[in-house]
Amino acid sequence: MRNIQTLLKGIEFELIKGDLNQLVSDVQIDSRQLTADSAFIAIKGTQMDAHKFIPKAIELGAKTIILEDEPSDLVDGVSYIQVNNTSQVAGLIASNFYDNPSDNIKVIAITGTNGKTTVVTLLQNLFIKLGYNTGALTTIENKINNEVIPTKLTTPDPVTLQRLLAEMVKKNCSYCFMEASSHAIVQGRLSGINLTGAIFSNISHDHLDYHGTMKEYINAKKRLFDTLPKNAFALVNVDDKRGPVMLQNCKGKHVTFGLHTMANYKGKLIDNTFEGIQMDINGQEAWFQLIGSFNAYNILTAYATAICLDEEPMETLQCLSELRPARGRFEQLVSKKNVRGIIDYAHTPDALENVLETIKDIKEDGENIITVVGCGGDRDKSKRPVMAKTAAMLSEKVILTSDNPRTEDPEVILEEMMDGISPTQERRTQVILDRKEAILKAVEMAEPRDIILLAGKGHETYQEIDGVRHHFDDKEELFKAFHS
Ligand SMILES: CC(=O)N[C@H]1[C@@H](OP(=O)(O)OP(=O)(O)OC[C@H]2O[C@@H](n3ccc(=O)[nH]c3=O)[C@H](O)[C@@H]2O)O[C@H](CO)[C@@H](O)[C@@H]1O[C@H](C)C(=O)N[C@@H](C)C(=O)N[C@H](CCC(=O)O)C(=O)O
Ligand SMILES: Nc1ncnc2c1ncn2[C@@H]1O[C@H](COP(=O)(O)OP(=O)(O)OP(=O)(O)O)[C@@H](O)[C@H]1O
Ligand SMILES: N[C@H](CCC[C@H](N)C(=O)O)C(=O)O
Ligand SMILES: [Mg+2]
Numbered sequence: 001m002r003n004i005q006t007l008l009k010g011i012e013f014e015l016i017k018g019d020l021n022q023l024v025s026d027v028q029i030d031s032r033q034l035t036a037d038s039a040f041i042a043i044k045g046t047q048m049d050a051h052k053f054i055p056k057a058i059e060l061g062a063k064t065i066i067l068e069d070e071p072s073d074l075v076d077g078v079s080y081i082q083v084n085n086t087s088q089v090a091g092l093i094a095s096n097f098y099d100n101p102s103d104n105i106k107v108i109a110i111t112g113t114n115g116k117t118t119v120v121t122l123l124q125n126l127f128i129k130l131g132y133n134t135g136a137l138t139t140i141e142n143k144i145n146n147e148v149i150p151t152k153l154t155t156p157d158p159v160t161l162q163r164l165l166a167e168m169v170k171k172n173c174s175y176c177f178m179e180a181s182s183h184a185i186v187q188g189r190l191s192g193i194n195l196t197g198a199i200f201s202n203i204s205h206d207h208l209d210y211h212g213t214m215k216e217y218i219n220a221k222k223r224l225f226d227t228l229p230k231n232a233f234a235l236v237n238v239d240d241k242r243g244p245v246m247l248q249n250c251k252g253k254h255v256t257f258g259l260h261t262m263a264n265y266k267g268k269l270i271d272n273t274f275e276g277i278q279m280d281i282n283g284q285e286a287w288f289q290l291i292g293s294f295n296a297y298n299i300l301t302a303y304a305t306a307i308c309l310d311e312e313p314m315e316t317l318q319c320l321s322e323l324r325p326a327r328g329r330f331e332q333l334v335s336k337k338n339v340r341g342i343i344d345y346a347h348t349p350d351a352l353e354n355v356l357e358t359i360k361d362i363k364e365d366g367e368n369i370i371t372v373v374g375c376g377g378d379r380d381k382s383k384r385p386v387m388a389k390t391a392a393m394l395s396e397k398v399i400l401t402s403d404n405p406r407t408e409d410p411e412v413i414l415e416e417m418m419d420g421i422s423p424t425q426e427r428r429t430q431v432i433l434d435r436k437e438a439i440l441k442a443v444e445m446a447e448p449r450d451i452i453l454l455a456g457k458g459h460e461t462y463q464e465i466d467g468v469r470h471h472f473d474d475k476e477e478l479f480k481a482f483h484s
Helices: 051-057 086-097 114-131 156-171 184-185 214-226 243-247 294-306 311-319 349-362 383-394 408-419 434-445 473-484
Strands: 016-019 039-041 064-067 078-083 108-109 135-137 142-144 147-149 175-179 195-200 234-237 253-259 267-272 276-280 283-288 330-336 340-344 368-374 397-400 429-431 450-455 463-464 466-472
Touching: 016 368, 039 086, 039 330, 051 064, 051 473, 064 184, 064 283, 086 156, 108 114, 108 214, 114 135, 114 294, 114 311, 114 473, 135 156, 142 156, 156 175, 175 349, 184 214, 195 214, 195 294, 214 243, 234 294, 243 253, 253 294, 267 283, 267 294, 267 349, 276 294, 283 311, 294 311, 330 473, 340 349, 340 473, 349 368, 349 383, 368 383, 368 434, 383 397, 397 408, 397 434, 434 450, 450 473
Parallel strands: 039 064, 064 078, 108 175, 108 195, 135 175, 195 234, 234 253, 253 267, 340 450, 368 397, 368 450, 397 429
Antiparallel strands: 016 078, 135 142, 142 147, 267 276, 276 283, 330 340, 463 466
């Protein structure tokens, strides 16, 4: 139990009614999770205004309400605290409730359109190898050492995030590596975290449905660096023209990496094969088990981060070279007929282009690429024709199929993808709505040595249709198709 005064440390507020010495048993932003004597933070979200749940919250036992708008009825025995922006202070309140966990664990957050999960996974596995208890918050799952905690978000909500950090501190973790999605940064899910470092991977077309314009999307990512403390490091990719933009108003220690630009950490891709990549990092050559030229960036990022955290260069390289890729990122299966299947989470135009370019670089003449791809519903519609066009430009054959339609009509999503296909490409493009059928068709069409790319769903083990997640796993379907 903590008293309200402790929870509000460092926050501007007004006590409308009640007692600041009141004890709080828990903090929640979701009225459905409330228990007796908890504090409810009413957030104005994108779908609804949680102020309407305040009466329900009190009924369920909330004794403290943190809000923006004063309600007409004030209930006796309940403390009402008014703040400017509940969404932005939720993390601070939760941090105070959990005893400011990020003062006792080094938290490093990575933002960028692509590569976050890969880098966080590399870093967690690297630091475990280096002997540390380490946590990781990723799109795939949250982890405390090897313990898996399932998640539905890339960056947890602000209260869950602080609770997870507190759990990591309890389990003696020295580090937490986490993804900071642009949604999370804008919604203040990271507030209350005292960051040790922030990383920028890259930025390209995504999430314009949410941010509106590329400028706003870039600004969202930049906010992570604008608010970084002086003693933290800011590690940015200077091959991306937005890398230097991230550093413009950043008080932290500026550190750069790149493959093509002068940087503190300089990498060079030497060889790129279906088994791995050979690269030079600051004058030292090493072999890595991740595939694809874009992974040279992810490896360089993990290396640079480790050195920023005072690890020894040779030991770091040695451990990195032993690591496997994250689930659903360029995972390969080869059939008896010698068809290569690749499962990859490319769900943005840039990722799809990178992964296809890399396959083209590695493959031999005469080997055809068959790409199976869809686009998610309730997500940036403007990606749809671009991703279809990219697939058609860089593959011999394309099957457009369903991804996670969520609340949208998958036929409409496919029509919007088809808008990106030119009349000449149409002859090499098929539309098969059922993803399982699409995968079967690709396998049926493939000749020995052809390459099938299943893009967009990577590690996901579900297909979300009308709000319901049905079991679906690209890797499982490909395996079955290869053996049927
Ligand atoms: C668009 C978006 O980002 N939405 C996130 C946001 O919810 P919201 O602002 O829309 O909330 P809302 O549904 O309007 O509800 C407002 C408030 O009412 C509360 N509520 C709601 C119902 C109820 O009965 N009682 C109650 O108290 C909710 O807990 C919330 O605090 O804040 C919630 C808590 O943090 C998130 O769960 C929710 O993620 C939704 C499910 C989502 O799909 N988000 C995606 C777009 C997302 O965040 N993606 C990024 C990754 C993108 C990437 O990897 O590229 C991520 O970080 O996962
Ligand atoms: N550094 C990179 N640059 C460009 N593309 C990349 C990079 N790393 C990975 N990719 C591509 O992006 C896909 C997603 O990678 P990853 O899951 O690591 O990114 P993410 O940033 O975590 O994505 P999300 O926004 O879904 O959390 C990969 O499957 C690959 O196709
Ligand atoms: N984190 C990304 C994942 C997209 C994955 C793709 N399979 C889709 O459903 O669109 C998002 O929420 O936009
Ligand atoms: Mg991710």
